[in-house]
Amino acid sequence: MCLAVPVKxxxxxxxxxxxxxxxxxxxxxxxxxxxxxxxxxxxxxAGFAIQKLDPQEALETLELLDEMAGxxxxxxxNGI
Amino acid sequence: MVFDRLENYRDPARVAALRERIDAAAxxxxxxxxxxxxxxxxTMAIHRFGIHTLMPPxxxxxxxxxxxxxxxxxxxxxxxxxxxxxxxxxxxxxxxLYGVPGSDESLEEAAGRGxxxxxxxxxxxxxxxxxxxxxxxxxxLGVGFETTAPVVAATLGQARSRRQxxxxxxxxxxxxxGALRALVECGDSALDGFILPGHxxxxxxxxxxxxxxxxxxxxxxxxxxxxxxIMQGILSLVLQCGRSEPKVDNRYGRAVRPGGNPRALELLxxxxxxxxxxxxxxxxxxxSGLDLSxxxxxxxxxxxxxRLESENDVRCSCGEVLRGVITPPQCPLFASSxxxxxxxxxxxxxxxxxxxAHYRYTL
Numbered sequence: 001m002c003l004a005v006p007v008k009x010x011x012x013x014x015x016x017x018x019x020x021x022x023x024x025x026x027x028x029x030x031x032x033x034x035x036x037x038x039x040x041x042x043x044x045x046a047g048f049a050i051q052k053l054d055p056q057e058a059l060e061t062l063e064l065l066d067e068m069a070g071x072x073x074x075x076x077x078n079g080i
Numbered sequence: 081m082v083f084d085r086l087e088n089y090r091d092p093a094r095v096a097a098l099r100e101r102i103d104a105a106a107x108x109x110x111x112x113x114x115x116x117x118x119x120x121x122x123t124m125a126i127h128r129f130g131i132h133t134l135m136p137p138x139x140x141x142x143x144x145x146x147x148x149x150x151x152x153x154x155x156x157x158x159x160x161x162x163x164x165x166x167x168x169x170x171x172x173x174x175x176x177l178y179g180v181p182g183s184d185e186s187l188e189e190a191a192g193r194g195x196x197x198x199x200x201x202x203x204x205x206x207x208x209x210x211x212x213x214x215x216x217x218x219x220x221l222g223v224g225f226e227t228t229a230p231v232v233a234a235t236l237g238q239a240r241s242r243r244q245x246x247x248x249x250x251x252x253x254x255x256x257x258g259a260l261r262a263l264v265e266c267g268d269s270a271l272d273g274f275i276l277p278g279h280x281x282x283x284x285x286x287x288x289x290x291x292x293x294x295x296x297x298x299x300x301x302x303x304x305x306x307x308x309x310i311m312q313g314i315l316s317l318v319l320q321c322g323r324s325e326p327k328v329d330n331r332y333g334r335a336v337r338p339g340g341n342p343r344a345l346e347l348l349x350x351x352x353x354x355x356x357x358x359x360x361x362x363x364x365x366x367x368s369g370l371d372l373s374x375x376x377x378x379x380x381x382x383x384x385x386x387r388l389e390s391e392n393d394v395r396c397s398c399g400e401v402l403r404g405v406i407t408p409p410q411c412p413l414f415a416s417s418x419x420x421x422x423x424x425x426x427x428x429x430x431x432x433x434x435x436x437a438h439y440r441y442t443l
Contacts, residue, residue, distance in 0.1 A: 001148050001176055001432065002121055002227040002279040029204060031234040032344045043282060043335055046174075047202025048231045051282040051341050058334035062088055065312070069097030076093050 004045035006053055012038050019044055089306030090129075098311035099134050105318040106138040114140045114270055115317050116263075116404050118256065119277035120147030120432030121305050127441035129307045131314075139318065142269070142404035143434035145259055146277055148224045149176040150402060150426040150433050151359040155384040156252050157182030160221055161190045163250065163381055164197070169217035172206035175199045177223055179429045186429075203235040203249075210239070210247035219381050222251040227279040229253040229370050230344035233351035236372075236379055250381040251371050254357050256280050257288045258368030262359075264296045269404045273299035273317035275310070278332045283348075285340030286328045293326040303331040351376060358386040360426060361399025398425035401434055408438040415439060 010025070011018040017036060019028045021044070029048040030036045042049035066076070106113075117123055123143045126132055132141050145151050157180060164171040171187065178199055179188050191197040200206050203220050210218040222232045232249060239247045256277060263269050276289055281302040292298045299320035303313030309332060316329045330336050348370070357369025364386050372380040396418075397411035408414050408427065418424040420436055427433035 001174065001224055001430075002119060002146075002277060003432075004227065004279045004282070029202075029231070029234055029238075031237065032230050032341060032347065034343050043279065045227055045279065046231045047204045048234060050227060050230065050279070050344065051335055051337075054334050061312075061331070061333060062094075062308075065094060065098075065308070069094065069101070071093055071097055076091050 002045070004043040004050060006041055007044045009036060009038050009040045009042060009049070012036050017049065019049070089304070089308040091308065094308045095134075095311055098308065098315055102139070102311065102315050102318055103136050105315065105322055106136040109138050109318070109322055112138045112140060113272040113318065113321055114142055114404070115273040115275060115314065116142045116144040116269065116271050117275040118144040118146040118260065119275075119280070120150070120430065120434075121279070122275055122277070122310065123147070123434050123437050124432045125305045125307075125310060127437040129310075130441075131307060131310055134311075135314075139314070142271070142407070143401070143437070144263070144404055145359065145362060145402045146225070146256070147427070147430050147432050147434070148228070148254060149180055149430040150398065151254065151361065152177065152180065152223055152252055152426070153358045153360045153384075153388075154182045155358070155388050156250075157187060158184070159384045160187065160219070160250060161185065161195060163219055164190070164195045167217050168196075169219055170196045170198060170209060170213060171219055171221065172198045172200055172209055173221040174223065176430050176432075177221060179423065180426045181424070181429070203232050204238070207235055207239055207242075207244060207247055210244050211242070214246060217246050217248065219248045219250050222249045222253050225254055225256055225277070225280050226283045226348070229352060230283060230341075230347050233347045236351060236376060237347075239379065248379050248381045249372065250383050251352070252357070252383050253352065253370035254359070255354070255368055255370060256284075257291070258365045259359060259362065260289070260292055262362055262365050262368075263403060264292065264298055266403065271298060271404065272321050273301070275313045275317070276300055276302040276328070278302060278304045278309070278335060281330075281332065281336045281340065283341050283344050285336065285338050286330050287338070289328045293328055297326050299326040301329040301331055302336050304335065356386045358388065361402040363389070396425035398427045398435070401427050408435040411435070415443060
Protein backbone atom coordinates (compact mmCIF):
# COMPACT_ATOMS: atom_id res chain seq x y z
CA MET A 1 0.00 0.00 0.00
CA CYS A 2 3.02 2.25 0.28
CA LEU A 3 3.36 1.89 -3.47
CA ALA A 4 4.89 5.00 -4.97
CA VAL A 5 6.06 5.55 -8.54
CA PRO A 6 8.66 7.90 -9.97
CA VAL A 7 7.06 10.56 -12.16
CA LYS A 8 8.20 13.79 -13.81
CA UNK A 9 6.48 17.08 -12.95
CA UNK A 10 5.64 18.90 -16.15
CA UNK A 11 3.63 21.76 -14.67
CA UNK A 12 3.52 23.38 -11.25
CA UNK A 13 0.79 25.74 -10.09
CA UNK A 14 0.91 26.40 -6.34
CA UNK A 15 -0.10 23.24 -4.49
CA UNK A 16 -1.15 21.45 -7.66
CA UNK A 17 0.99 20.02 -10.40
CA UNK A 18 0.76 17.89 -13.48
CA UNK A 19 2.85 14.73 -13.63
CA UNK A 20 3.74 12.65 -16.61
CA UNK A 21 4.34 8.92 -16.45
CA UNK A 22 3.97 5.97 -18.78
CA UNK A 23 2.63 8.24 -21.49
CA UNK A 24 -0.22 9.64 -19.39
CA UNK A 25 -0.68 12.79 -17.33
CA UNK A 26 -2.27 13.19 -13.94
CA UNK A 27 -2.87 15.95 -11.45
CA UNK A 28 -0.81 15.61 -8.26
CA UNK A 29 -0.89 17.37 -4.89
CA UNK A 30 2.36 19.14 -4.06
CA UNK A 31 1.65 20.17 -0.45
CA UNK A 32 4.35 17.83 0.88
CA UNK A 33 7.21 19.23 -1.19
CA UNK A 34 9.49 22.18 -0.64
CA UNK A 35 9.65 24.39 -3.75
CA UNK A 36 8.71 21.86 -6.42
CA UNK A 37 9.61 22.85 -9.97
CA UNK A 38 8.62 21.63 -13.41
CA UNK A 39 11.23 19.07 -14.48
CA UNK A 40 11.64 17.61 -10.97
CA UNK A 41 11.29 13.86 -10.62
CA UNK A 42 9.10 12.95 -7.65
CA UNK A 43 7.64 9.90 -5.96
CA UNK A 44 3.87 9.80 -6.47
CA UNK A 45 1.76 8.09 -3.78
CA ALA A 46 -2.06 8.17 -3.62
CA GLY A 47 -2.31 11.32 -5.71
CA PHE A 48 0.40 13.30 -3.89
CA ALA A 49 4.12 13.80 -4.46
CA ILE A 50 5.75 12.57 -1.25
CA GLN A 51 9.44 13.24 -2.00
CA LYS A 52 11.73 14.63 -4.68
CA LEU A 53 14.03 12.09 -6.29
CA ASP A 54 17.72 12.88 -6.48
CA PRO A 55 19.11 12.09 -9.98
CA GLN A 56 22.72 12.56 -8.88
CA GLU A 57 22.31 10.07 -6.05
CA ALA A 58 20.64 7.60 -8.41
CA LEU A 59 23.50 7.79 -10.90
CA GLU A 60 26.14 7.44 -8.21
CA THR A 61 24.44 4.34 -6.78
CA LEU A 62 24.59 2.60 -10.14
CA GLU A 63 28.13 3.78 -10.90
CA LEU A 64 29.39 2.59 -7.51
CA LEU A 65 27.73 -0.75 -7.99
CA ASP A 66 29.18 -1.22 -11.48
CA GLU A 67 32.62 -0.28 -10.22
CA MET A 68 32.38 -2.69 -7.28
CA ALA A 69 31.21 -5.52 -9.52
CA GLY A 70 33.71 -4.68 -12.28
CA UNK A 71 30.85 -4.37 -14.76
CA UNK A 72 31.55 -2.75 -18.09
CA UNK A 73 28.90 -1.08 -20.24
CA UNK A 74 29.10 -3.89 -22.78
CA UNK A 75 27.99 -6.40 -20.12
CA UNK A 76 24.89 -4.43 -19.19
CA UNK A 77 21.64 -4.73 -21.03
CA ASN A 78 20.82 -1.23 -19.89
CA GLY A 79 23.71 1.18 -19.36
CA ILE A 80 23.12 4.09 -17.02
CA MET B 81 17.26 10.08 -17.63
CA VAL B 82 17.94 7.58 -14.90
CA PHE B 83 14.36 7.56 -13.51
CA ASP B 84 12.77 7.01 -16.89
CA ARG B 85 14.67 3.76 -17.10
CA LEU B 86 13.66 1.44 -14.29
CA GLU B 87 15.55 -1.17 -16.32
CA ASN B 88 18.69 0.29 -14.77
CA TYR B 89 17.64 -1.28 -11.52
CA ARG B 90 16.53 -4.51 -13.18
CA ASP B 91 19.64 -5.24 -15.20
CA PRO B 92 20.41 -8.99 -15.05
CA ALA B 93 24.18 -8.38 -15.03
CA ARG B 94 23.90 -6.15 -11.97
CA VAL B 95 21.63 -8.62 -10.19
CA ALA B 96 24.03 -11.49 -11.01
CA ALA B 97 27.01 -9.50 -9.70
CA LEU B 98 25.18 -8.77 -6.47
CA ARG B 99 24.19 -12.41 -6.16
CA GLU B 100 27.84 -13.44 -6.34
CA ARG B 101 28.73 -10.97 -3.61
CA ILE B 102 25.86 -12.17 -1.42
CA ASP B 103 26.91 -15.82 -1.90
CA ALA B 104 30.51 -15.00 -1.01
CA ALA B 105 29.50 -13.03 2.09
CA ALA B 106 27.08 -15.77 3.20
CA UNK B 107 29.84 -18.41 2.98
CA UNK B 108 31.75 -16.81 5.82
CA UNK B 109 28.73 -16.61 8.15
CA UNK B 110 28.92 -18.68 11.32
CA UNK B 111 25.19 -19.47 11.24
CA UNK B 112 22.19 -18.97 8.94
CA UNK B 113 20.40 -15.60 9.03
CA UNK B 114 16.71 -14.72 9.23
CA UNK B 115 16.08 -11.48 7.36
CA UNK B 116 12.65 -9.85 7.39
CA UNK B 117 11.31 -7.59 4.69
CA UNK B 118 8.95 -5.38 6.64
CA UNK B 119 7.07 -3.80 3.77
CA UNK B 120 4.32 -5.47 1.76
CA UNK B 121 5.72 -3.78 -1.35
CA UNK B 122 9.03 -5.57 -0.80
CA THR B 123 7.20 -8.88 -0.26
CA MET B 124 5.51 -8.51 -3.64
CA ALA B 125 8.71 -7.42 -5.39
CA ILE B 126 10.75 -10.31 -3.90
CA HIS B 127 8.21 -12.84 -5.17
CA ARG B 128 7.48 -11.11 -8.45
CA PHE B 129 11.16 -10.93 -9.41
CA GLY B 130 11.97 -14.33 -7.89
CA ILE B 131 14.60 -12.87 -5.58
CA HIS B 132 13.93 -15.53 -2.91
CA THR B 133 15.04 -18.16 -5.44
CA LEU B 134 18.45 -16.45 -5.74
CA MET B 135 19.25 -16.73 -2.05
CA PRO B 136 21.99 -19.05 -0.76
CA PRO B 137 20.86 -21.68 1.80
CA UNK B 138 22.24 -19.61 4.69
CA UNK B 139 19.66 -16.85 4.14
CA UNK B 140 16.00 -17.06 5.01
CA UNK B 141 13.78 -14.22 3.76
CA UNK B 142 10.69 -13.73 5.91
CA UNK B 143 7.74 -11.42 5.37
CA UNK B 144 6.72 -9.01 8.10
CA UNK B 145 3.82 -6.85 9.29
CA UNK B 146 4.23 -4.04 6.76
CA UNK B 147 1.01 -4.49 4.85
CA UNK B 148 -1.28 -1.93 6.52
CA UNK B 149 -4.42 -3.66 5.34
CA UNK B 150 -3.28 -6.97 6.83
CA UNK B 151 -2.69 -5.51 10.29
CA UNK B 152 -5.91 -3.46 10.44
CA UNK B 153 -8.14 -5.22 12.98
CA UNK B 154 -11.60 -6.51 12.16
CA UNK B 155 -13.11 -4.13 14.73
CA UNK B 156 -12.11 -1.20 12.52
CA UNK B 157 -14.06 -2.63 9.58
CA UNK B 158 -17.01 -3.23 11.93
CA UNK B 159 -16.87 0.41 13.09
CA UNK B 160 -16.80 1.70 9.48
CA UNK B 161 -19.88 -0.38 8.59
CA UNK B 162 -21.67 0.73 11.74
CA UNK B 163 -20.91 4.40 11.05
CA UNK B 164 -22.22 4.13 7.47
CA UNK B 165 -25.44 2.47 8.64
CA UNK B 166 -26.02 4.90 11.52
CA UNK B 167 -26.04 8.03 9.34
CA UNK B 168 -26.62 6.68 5.83
CA UNK B 169 -23.19 8.07 5.05
CA UNK B 170 -20.72 7.29 2.28
CA UNK B 171 -17.75 5.14 3.31
CA UNK B 172 -14.72 5.86 1.12
CA UNK B 173 -11.73 3.53 1.14
CA UNK B 174 -8.59 2.45 -0.65
CA UNK B 175 -9.39 -0.65 -2.71
CA UNK B 176 -7.09 -2.94 -0.71
CA LEU B 177 -9.33 -2.72 2.34
CA TYR B 178 -12.55 -3.57 0.50
CA GLY B 179 -12.49 -7.35 0.94
CA VAL B 180 -10.80 -7.53 4.36
CA PRO B 181 -12.94 -9.50 6.84
CA GLY B 182 -14.48 -7.69 9.80
CA SER B 183 -15.94 -9.67 12.71
CA ASP B 184 -19.10 -10.40 10.72
CA GLU B 185 -18.57 -9.07 7.24
CA SER B 186 -16.24 -7.14 4.95
CA LEU B 187 -16.98 -3.74 3.43
CA GLU B 188 -17.65 -5.59 0.20
CA GLU B 189 -20.29 -7.77 1.84
CA ALA B 190 -21.83 -4.73 3.55
CA ALA B 191 -21.94 -2.96 0.17
CA GLY B 192 -23.81 -6.01 -1.14
CA ARG B 193 -26.46 -5.33 1.51
CA GLY B 194 -26.74 -1.72 0.34
CA UNK B 195 -24.11 0.23 2.31
CA UNK B 196 -22.69 3.03 0.14
CA UNK B 197 -18.97 2.15 -0.14
CA UNK B 198 -16.74 3.87 -2.70
CA UNK B 199 -13.22 2.92 -3.69
CA UNK B 200 -10.70 5.65 -4.47
CA UNK B 201 -7.05 5.94 -5.48
CA UNK B 202 -6.42 9.10 -3.45
CA UNK B 203 -7.95 10.67 -0.33
CA UNK B 204 -8.29 13.75 -2.55
CA UNK B 205 -10.90 11.78 -4.53
CA UNK B 206 -12.80 11.20 -1.26
CA UNK B 207 -12.89 14.96 -0.70
CA UNK B 208 -14.30 15.42 -4.21
CA UNK B 209 -17.04 12.89 -3.39
CA UNK B 210 -17.91 14.94 -0.29
CA UNK B 211 -18.10 18.06 -2.44
CA UNK B 212 -20.46 16.37 -4.90
CA UNK B 213 -22.69 15.02 -2.09
CA UNK B 214 -22.89 18.03 0.21
CA UNK B 215 -26.13 16.73 1.75
CA UNK B 216 -24.52 13.48 2.99
CA UNK B 217 -21.75 12.65 5.42
CA UNK B 218 -18.59 11.16 3.96
CA UNK B 219 -15.92 9.29 5.92
CA UNK B 220 -12.51 8.38 4.51
CA LEU B 221 -10.92 5.29 6.04
CA GLY B 222 -7.44 6.47 6.97
CA VAL B 223 -5.34 3.32 6.78
CA GLY B 224 -1.63 3.18 6.09
CA PHE B 225 1.78 3.95 7.53
CA GLU B 226 3.93 7.09 7.58
CA THR B 227 3.87 7.15 3.76
CA THR B 228 0.10 7.61 3.62
CA ALA B 229 -0.69 9.61 6.77
CA PRO B 230 0.85 12.88 5.39
CA VAL B 231 -1.27 12.52 2.26
CA VAL B 232 -4.39 12.28 4.44
CA ALA B 233 -3.15 15.23 6.50
CA ALA B 234 -2.74 17.31 3.31
CA THR B 235 -6.28 16.34 2.27
CA LEU B 236 -7.65 17.46 5.65
CA GLY B 237 -5.91 20.79 5.09
CA GLN B 238 -7.69 21.08 1.75
CA ALA B 239 -11.03 20.17 3.38
CA ARG B 240 -10.64 22.93 5.95
CA SER B 241 -9.62 25.54 3.40
CA ARG B 242 -12.61 24.57 1.22
CA ARG B 243 -14.87 24.61 4.33
CA GLN B 244 -15.99 21.09 3.47
CA UNK B 245 -17.80 20.15 6.68
CA UNK B 246 -19.33 16.83 5.59
CA UNK B 247 -15.89 15.19 5.16
CA UNK B 248 -14.34 13.22 8.02
CA UNK B 249 -11.55 10.71 8.57
CA UNK B 250 -11.57 7.56 10.71
CA UNK B 251 -7.87 7.19 11.39
CA UNK B 252 -6.26 3.79 11.82
CA UNK B 253 -2.88 5.06 10.66
CA UNK B 254 0.04 3.22 12.12
CA UNK B 255 3.75 3.89 12.56
CA UNK B 256 6.51 1.35 11.94
CA UNK B 257 9.12 1.75 14.71
CA GLY B 258 6.87 0.59 17.59
CA ALA B 259 5.81 -2.50 15.66
CA LEU B 260 9.43 -3.39 14.87
CA ARG B 261 10.33 -2.97 18.54
CA ALA B 262 7.44 -5.30 19.48
CA LEU B 263 8.67 -7.84 16.93
CA VAL B 264 12.24 -7.97 18.23
CA GLU B 265 11.05 -7.95 21.84
CA CYS B 266 8.56 -10.78 21.48
CA GLY B 267 11.46 -13.01 20.45
CA ASP B 268 9.53 -15.67 18.54
CA SER B 269 10.47 -14.11 15.20
CA ALA B 270 14.24 -14.49 15.97
CA LEU B 271 15.39 -11.91 13.44
CA ASP B 272 18.92 -10.97 12.41
CA GLY B 273 18.11 -8.16 10.02
CA PHE B 274 15.37 -5.91 8.65
CA ILE B 275 14.94 -4.77 5.05
CA LEU B 276 13.33 -1.47 6.04
CA PRO B 277 10.43 0.07 4.11
CA GLY B 278 11.63 2.46 1.41
CA HIS B 279 8.65 4.76 1.12
CA UNK B 280 7.91 4.98 4.84
CA UNK B 281 11.57 5.99 5.18
CA UNK B 282 11.23 8.61 2.42
CA UNK B 283 9.02 10.41 4.97
CA UNK B 284 10.70 9.45 8.28
CA UNK B 285 14.38 9.22 7.31
CA UNK B 286 16.67 6.70 8.99
CA UNK B 287 16.80 8.03 12.54
CA UNK B 288 13.63 6.36 13.95
CA UNK B 289 15.17 2.90 13.34
CA UNK B 290 18.53 3.48 15.01
CA UNK B 291 17.42 1.80 18.24
CA UNK B 292 17.00 -1.49 16.37
CA UNK B 293 20.71 -1.63 15.57
CA UNK B 294 22.00 0.02 18.73
CA UNK B 295 19.75 -1.49 21.41
CA UNK B 296 18.82 -4.82 19.85
CA UNK B 297 21.79 -5.54 17.57
CA UNK B 298 19.58 -6.09 14.52
CA UNK B 299 21.10 -5.17 11.14
CA UNK B 300 18.97 -2.70 9.15
CA UNK B 301 18.95 -1.50 5.58
CA UNK B 302 16.54 0.92 3.90
CA UNK B 303 16.13 0.10 0.25
CA UNK B 304 13.96 0.54 -2.82
CA UNK B 305 11.70 -1.87 -4.68
CA UNK B 306 13.61 -2.86 -7.80
CA UNK B 307 15.68 -6.09 -7.93
CA UNK B 308 19.02 -4.24 -7.77
CA UNK B 309 17.76 -2.22 -4.76
CA ILE B 310 16.62 -5.32 -2.89
CA MET B 311 19.77 -7.31 -3.66
CA GLN B 312 21.89 -4.37 -2.45
CA GLY B 313 19.84 -4.28 0.75
CA ILE B 314 20.32 -7.99 1.36
CA LEU B 315 24.07 -7.71 0.71
CA SER B 316 24.30 -4.88 3.23
CA LEU B 317 22.51 -6.98 5.88
CA VAL B 318 24.73 -10.02 5.32
CA LEU B 319 27.89 -7.90 5.53
CA GLN B 320 26.66 -6.18 8.70
CA CYS B 321 25.86 -9.54 10.32
CA GLY B 322 29.16 -11.08 9.18
CA ARG B 323 31.12 -8.26 10.79
CA SER B 324 28.78 -8.08 13.83
CA GLU B 325 28.44 -4.36 13.14
CA PRO B 326 24.71 -3.62 12.97
CA LYS B 327 23.68 -0.17 11.79
CA VAL B 328 20.97 1.51 9.73
CA ASP B 329 22.29 1.54 6.17
CA ASN B 330 20.49 3.51 3.45
CA ARG B 331 20.62 2.01 -0.06
CA TYR B 332 17.72 4.10 -1.35
CA GLY B 333 19.50 7.44 -1.39
CA ARG B 334 17.64 8.63 -4.46
CA ALA B 335 14.44 8.82 -2.40
CA VAL B 336 15.47 8.71 1.26
CA ARG B 337 17.33 11.62 2.88
CA PRO B 338 18.75 11.20 6.40
CA GLY B 339 16.08 13.50 7.85
CA GLY B 340 13.26 12.19 5.65
CA ASN B 341 10.77 14.75 4.37
CA PRO B 342 10.68 17.55 7.00
CA ARG B 343 7.64 19.21 5.46
CA ALA B 344 5.62 15.99 5.62
CA LEU B 345 6.85 15.29 9.16
CA GLU B 346 5.76 18.77 10.27
CA LEU B 347 2.34 18.21 8.73
CA LEU B 348 2.09 14.89 10.63
CA UNK B 349 2.97 16.65 13.89
CA UNK B 350 0.33 19.33 13.31
CA UNK B 351 -2.43 16.89 12.36
CA UNK B 352 -1.97 13.72 14.41
CA UNK B 353 -1.11 12.56 17.91
CA UNK B 354 0.53 9.23 18.75
CA UNK B 355 -1.90 6.76 20.34
CA UNK B 356 -1.89 3.07 21.20
CA UNK B 357 -2.96 0.92 18.29
CA UNK B 358 -4.29 -2.59 17.78
CA UNK B 359 -2.38 -4.64 15.18
CA UNK B 360 -4.00 -7.77 13.85
CA UNK B 361 -1.85 -10.69 14.95
CA UNK B 362 0.30 -8.57 17.24
CA UNK B 363 -2.11 -7.02 19.75
CA UNK B 364 -2.13 -3.49 21.15
CA UNK B 365 1.22 -1.72 20.64
CA UNK B 366 1.90 1.39 22.68
CA UNK B 367 2.19 4.65 20.75
CA SER B 368 2.13 2.90 17.36
CA GLY B 369 -0.97 4.60 15.97
CA LEU B 370 -1.91 8.07 14.77
CA ASP B 371 -5.19 9.70 15.68
CA LEU B 372 -6.34 13.17 14.67
CA SER B 373 -5.22 15.81 17.18
CA UNK B 374 -7.68 17.92 19.12
CA UNK B 375 -7.53 20.77 16.62
CA UNK B 376 -8.92 18.38 14.00
CA UNK B 377 -11.61 16.80 16.21
CA UNK B 378 -14.43 18.20 14.03
CA UNK B 379 -13.01 16.11 11.15
CA UNK B 380 -12.64 12.91 13.19
CA UNK B 381 -14.83 9.84 13.34
CA UNK B 382 -13.50 7.89 16.34
CA UNK B 383 -11.81 4.58 15.62
CA UNK B 384 -12.55 1.62 17.94
CA UNK B 385 -10.81 1.30 21.30
CA UNK B 386 -7.29 -0.03 20.51
CA ARG B 387 -7.48 -2.43 23.47
CA LEU B 388 -10.41 -4.15 21.81
CA GLU B 389 -9.32 -7.53 20.45
CA SER B 390 -11.23 -8.55 17.33
CA GLU B 391 -12.83 -11.91 16.97
CA ASN B 392 -10.79 -13.30 14.11
CA ASP B 393 -11.47 -16.58 12.40
CA VAL B 394 -9.83 -19.03 14.82
CA ARG B 395 -8.59 -21.25 11.99
CA CYS B 396 -6.64 -18.37 10.43
CA SER B 397 -2.88 -18.15 11.08
CA CYS B 398 -2.38 -14.61 9.71
CA GLY B 399 -1.09 -13.48 13.11
CA GLU B 400 1.83 -15.93 12.99
CA VAL B 401 2.45 -15.10 9.32
CA LEU B 402 2.60 -11.36 10.10
CA ARG B 403 5.19 -11.97 12.84
CA GLY B 404 7.25 -14.18 10.55
CA VAL B 405 6.80 -17.17 12.90
CA ILE B 406 5.42 -19.33 10.09
CA THR B 407 5.49 -18.98 6.30
CA PRO B 408 2.17 -18.92 4.39
CA PRO B 409 2.41 -22.55 3.16
CA GLN B 410 2.70 -23.68 6.80
CA CYS B 411 -0.87 -22.47 7.45
CA PRO B 412 -3.26 -25.43 7.04
CA LEU B 413 -5.75 -23.22 5.19
CA PHE B 414 -3.24 -21.91 2.64
CA ALA B 415 -4.26 -22.70 -0.95
CA SER B 416 -6.91 -25.17 0.28
CA SER B 417 -9.85 -23.29 1.75
CA UNK B 418 -8.03 -19.91 1.72
CA UNK B 419 -7.25 -18.61 -1.78
CA UNK B 420 -7.34 -15.13 -3.37
CA UNK B 421 -10.87 -15.90 -4.62
CA UNK B 422 -12.07 -17.19 -1.26
CA UNK B 423 -9.79 -15.46 1.26
CA UNK B 424 -10.19 -16.21 4.95
CA UNK B 425 -7.46 -13.98 6.37
CA UNK B 426 -6.25 -10.49 5.44
CA UNK B 427 -2.82 -11.71 4.24
CA UNK B 428 -4.63 -13.45 1.38
CA UNK B 429 -7.05 -10.55 0.75
CA UNK B 430 -4.55 -7.75 0.35
CA UNK B 431 -2.74 -7.57 -2.97
CA UNK B 432 0.52 -7.19 -1.05
CA UNK B 433 -0.19 -9.68 1.71
CA UNK B 434 2.45 -12.38 2.01
CA UNK B 435 -0.09 -15.20 1.49
CA UNK B 436 -1.33 -13.55 -1.71
CA ALA B 437 2.28 -13.10 -2.89
CA HIS B 438 3.12 -16.74 -2.17
CA TYR B 439 -0.05 -17.93 -3.88
CA ARG B 440 0.45 -15.81 -6.97
CA TYR B 441 4.14 -16.33 -7.59
CA THR B 442 5.27 -19.49 -5.80
CA LEU B 443 2.58 -22.09 -6.46
